Amino acid sequence: VIREQTPVSDVTETSERKAAFSSFAREVEPRLRRALVAAFGPEIGTDAAAEAMAIGWEQWTVVSSRSNPTGYLWGIGRNVAHKSFGGRRLFPSPDPKQEPWIEPALPAAVEDLTENQRAAVLLVHGFQWTYREVAEMLGVSKSTVQSHEERGMAKLRAALGVEQ
């Protein structure tokens, strides 16, 4: 490994770039990961978030110039997740003895929702995000999020046989 001297101006520029990205990553990465986990499950969602952040670093100039860089990375993570499905199960079922408060049929019912419905339902009811926060992440309107959430909840109620 040979470390080559870099011109001072380049060092400054790179340091600033890195500082800006690091600050962005600290704030955005946990939210992005949760959103992708909500849409694709913990395995694929976590990986997709990591890849999206790596791409974010690689293309920071482009990402930082977007009006909604978080939504932009969501789109990247979403594409990555689609490419890496590989037939893997999306939503694991917890051990009922260890997680008795989770309805056993819920994971399968969640898996049957559409991607956007899953994201809306889990982010709103699972992670307590507001419609506005979900809308910003997904790059859609609040009313669209509300529509996904309501339809998703209706499907869950039907699948689980509950009225409320």
Add this chain to the structure above:
Amino acid sequence: MTELERSIAAYATFLDEQSLSRSPVPTRQSQPDSPPAEGEPTVVQIRTPDADTLPVEDEEQSRRGWLGYAMLAAAAVILALGAIVLTDDSEESAPVDAVADSDFAPTEADALATVEAYYTAFEAGDAAAIEAAFVEDYSGFFYQGEGHGPPGNLSDHIGNRIWDAARGTVLLDRTCTAGAGESTWIAVVCEYGLHRSVQQAVDAPATPITERITVTAQGIRTLSTREGPQEFPVDDLFEFWMWANHAEDAAAVSCCDGGGSIGDERSDGELRQQYAEQWAAFLGENGCTYETVGCAPSAAFEESDAFGTVEAYYTAFETGDADGIEALFVEDPPEGGFPFDELVRTSAWNAGQGSTMTDRACTESGSDPSGIMVVCQFELHEAVQDVAGAPGTVFHQTITLSADGIQTVDASWFEPGIQGDRAFRFWMLANHFEDADATDWDEDGSIEDARSSGEIRRQYAEQWGAYLEESGCTYDAIGC
């Protein structure tokens, strides 16, 4: 809060914990002696030694699909594009007390050292060391490059790298840039020239590669590869030469059929290296160059014959004339191209649905004394596109010919694929579920079955076209 909402909240917490558990717990024993000093250059270059001292790498053989096999090609393209994988961990992944300890995050030096160890192992063909560069629970997939088939797992990736190393691939001018600190991972982007044995043999330029790697304290968490354009199709020419002169080993020198042992991949790579050297000698003796020009076919082979044969092939293909197609091929076609039996069934299927080709133009893409490679571009218009007024699909098809006839036919098609196909399929499933699969040819069926499937497809396509017109819908389903 309702029972359902409580259950969802609990499940979300469970998913979050599952997600966090994918991040390695920071139990690293050895910490770097010291973090990079303030003001130290943040872009660190890793340079490879001279090419001569380096091991191997990949080239790939492109599995070009062939043409009208819309559905098959669609699947292939999806699989080929499909890929990349990744993983990583977030800063939340560590226990609370560890998160506060930034020493648990890898430093840039750590990350670059890990990446360097990976490339060193790759170049040396050291399977154990490659595996050791990754996190222990690596479960992602690797994008193996367009045309390489579906994403592979770590085992496939290692086999691929071993194959590359064994055939003398060299990584030229490698530079890696690390960044994005203050987390439990660091992103590293590496760029280098992949100089495959075949490229070396004829002194052709290397293929540009960009790899994006995320590194945690426990090793590489994700790695994805982007391959730039190969300026000259030396791999195609080499494989053409292989099929024409050493057909018995042509399949064996290709990479990674999956399921093979590391030893198999290594011996396949070594075999390819040996043939690459023979090929280079062959080109040298015949005054050929990698630029694919100035290397004429043998006297027994007239170029005009090649184009005449190609034209006859397309005429037979368009009419679904299986015997006519067969007559144009060499007696025992090598396995390299689109399988012959699938080719004739595809032809019959297209003929059955009245597909047409337009704007066909063919050019020579390379030749050597074994024969000639011709690349043809054309638009294919299937029934679905025809009735819906959708644009045709552009295909680039490579046909290799020797003096005895056509050896192989391959093809790649252009995005976005068969326009209207998805909407038609959806309509079929919704309205004619019982016949939805009857519109595609069956792999186990006969040529006549394929033609019949094409005819059924045409009939339903016309019904679908009428439906679109009545309902004011369009083939891309917008506004419908």
